[in-house]
Amino acid sequence: MTKSIISDMDGVIYRGKALIPGANDFVQRLLKGNVPFLFLTNNAEQTPLDLKLKLEHLGIKGLSEDNFITSAMATAMFLKSQKENATVYVVGGGGLINELYNVGFSISESNPDYVVVGKTTSLSYEQLKKAVRLIDGGAKFIGTNPDMIDPVEGGNEPAAGTILAAIAAATGKTPYIVGKPNALMMTLATRKLGVHPDDAVMIGDRMDTDIVGGMEAGMTTALVLSGVSTKESIKAFPYKPDHIFNNVGEIDPAAL
Numbered sequence: 001m002t003k004s005i006i007s008d009m010d011g012v013i014y015r016g017k018a019l020i021p022g023a024n025d026f027v028q029r030l031l032k033g034n035v036p037f038l039f040l041t042n043n044a045e046q047t048p049l050d051l052k053l054k055l056e057h058l059g060i061k062g063l064s065e066d067n068f069i070t071s072a073m074a075t076a077m078f079l080k081s082q083k084e085n086a087t088v089y090v091v092g093g094g095g096l097i098n099e100l101y102n103v104g105f106s107i108s109e110s111n112p113d114y115v116v117v118g119k120t121t122s123l124s125y126e127q128l129k130k131a132v133r134l135i136d137g138g139a140k141f142i143g144t145n146p147d148m149i150d151p152v153e154g155g156n157e158p159a160a161g162t163i164l165a166a167i168a169a170a171t172g173k174t175p176y177i178v179g180k181p182n183a184l185m186m187t188l189a190t191r192k193l194g195v196h197p198d199d200a201v202m203i204g205d206r207m208d209t210d211i212v213g214g215m216e217a218g219m220t221t222a223l224v225l226s227g228v229s230t231k232e233s234i235k236a237f238p239y240k241p242d243h244i245f246n247n248v249g250e251i252d253p254a255a256l
């Protein structure tokens, strides 16, 4: 039986604004072969609609918003399960704010229940200061995802993990991080697909999020070398993926 595919996005389908070779062929193979699949991304800046439109712009057609789970969605679902109608202070992008509103939360700068931090390219010193003071005052410290950097055209870009590290240093507090490799994300994906982890393959470019998360959830894992990992860098990890490919174009879902 062909396994269900859970695929990472950044470093697998695109890198920054550029499509990765073979990515469109891969997605079309999944669609034509009726292979159950989901994109599971730690990107918390964008909504599923933003991601669908981004892929369309890159030439990947035939997807729906339902094909995406983001760490912003997982963060909002998790927090709602913890506390209904919570108040949050957000350091993050539109995708995160949208998901938090969707679960009935309101944004507040006075005594919020949570400070929720994700990647935003418009980070300001004022936001950092506010986040630090609210956490010092008792707000719970939540991160969308641990990724320190995103590889984009021309080099690396600081990501959510870097912003979390700054706030952690200033407060002495450790954030609770919802995105991959947290089991919350992996479980959301297998539940949505309606599959047992044994029957799912996690494809990703990061050993410390995609591969370890998939492995610990009991999935088959496939690392692609089109993002942050190289053949050399993976040697430093105490675990290994089940498969390694140069890019998703090389993957035949029926052979995994």
Ligand SMILES: O=C(CO)COP(=O)(O)O
Pocket (backbone or CB within 6 Å): 008, 009, 010, 011, 040, 041, 042, 043, 044, 119, 145, 147, 149, 150, 159, 160
């Ligand atoms: O955007 C990311 C972190 O900022 C990571 O995205 P992926 O999980 O799709 O690689």
Ligand SMILES: [Mg+2]
Pocket (backbone or CB within 6 Å): 008, 009, 010, 011, 012, 204, 205, 206, 227
């Ligand atoms: Mg990635």
